Amino acid sequence: MHRILFTLAVLVALSDLLLPAQTPSKGPEPAKPTTPAMQIPSNLNQLMRGILYPASNVVFASQNENPADVKMPPGQDPSLATDPLVSTFGGWVAVENAALALSDSANLLLIPGRKCSNGSPVPMDNPDWAKFVLQLRDAGLKAYRAAQSKNQDQMIEASDTLTEACANCHRKWREKRTPADRCQ
Ligand code: HEC
Numbered sequence: 639m640h641r642i643l644f645t646l647a648v649l650v651a652l653s654d655l656l657l658p659a660q661t662p663s664k665g666p667e668p669a670k671p672t673t674p675a676m677q678i679p680s681n682l683n684q685l686m687r688g689i690l691y692p693a694s695n696v697v698f699a700s701q702n703e704n705p706a707d708v709k710m711p712p713g714q715d716p717s718l719a720t721d722p723l724v725s726t727f728g729g730w731v732a733v734e735n736a737a738l739a740l741s742d743s744a745n746l747l748l749i750p751g752r753k754c755s756n757g758s759p760v761p762m763d764n765p766d767w768a769k770f771v772l773q774l775r776d777a778g779l780k781a782y783r784a785a786q787s788k789n790q791d792q793m794i795e796a797s798d799t800l801t802e803a804c805a806n807c808h809r810k811w812r813e814k815r816t817p818a819d820r821c822q
Pocket of ligand 1 (some may be wrong): 681774
């Protein structure tokens, strides 16, 4: 009797091991498209210095000098230019693209999670933040249309709008007594 019970117990234990733990797979699953998680490598100050500042200088420069006349010094290679105006994609095209980069940078200013250089979060909860970011987006588009028209008077007007868009936000969050007070 003991032996029969023992054998039964062993069989029950074995059957647990033999049963597959999960439904057997029916071959390889088709690959699902994955969206990589958004990352925020730069703080707000680095983003300003890396994208907004150089791009706006290209736009502003077109007020004083016709971009079509800006030429690379002889003997230098346009494909290696650090000044977009004289690069392979230079002249008015460079102004168009700088204006678009500014407009696109509005999206970067709306990603949650970015910090200011002093460690404070970018003040995205404040409704004025969105207002100023949208002013920047519109100012970039206005500069783009002005560059497409290749008209320097329009560039002067678009540059004023752009300066105002930068300044509105800076007055509220950048121009502080000390850097520690920025973004508050
Ligand atoms: C929505 C708000 C906002 C807009 C729009 C904006 N900025 Fe800024 N900017 C800031 C803030 C806030 C700082 C300070 C960031 C920090 O310290 O992390 C800053 C910093 C900077 C800096 C770095 C200054 C320094 O002391 O190192 C530059 C350059 C700059 N901005 C240029 C621009 C230009 C040019 C434009 C317009 C084309 C612009 N910004 C538009 C908010 C803005």
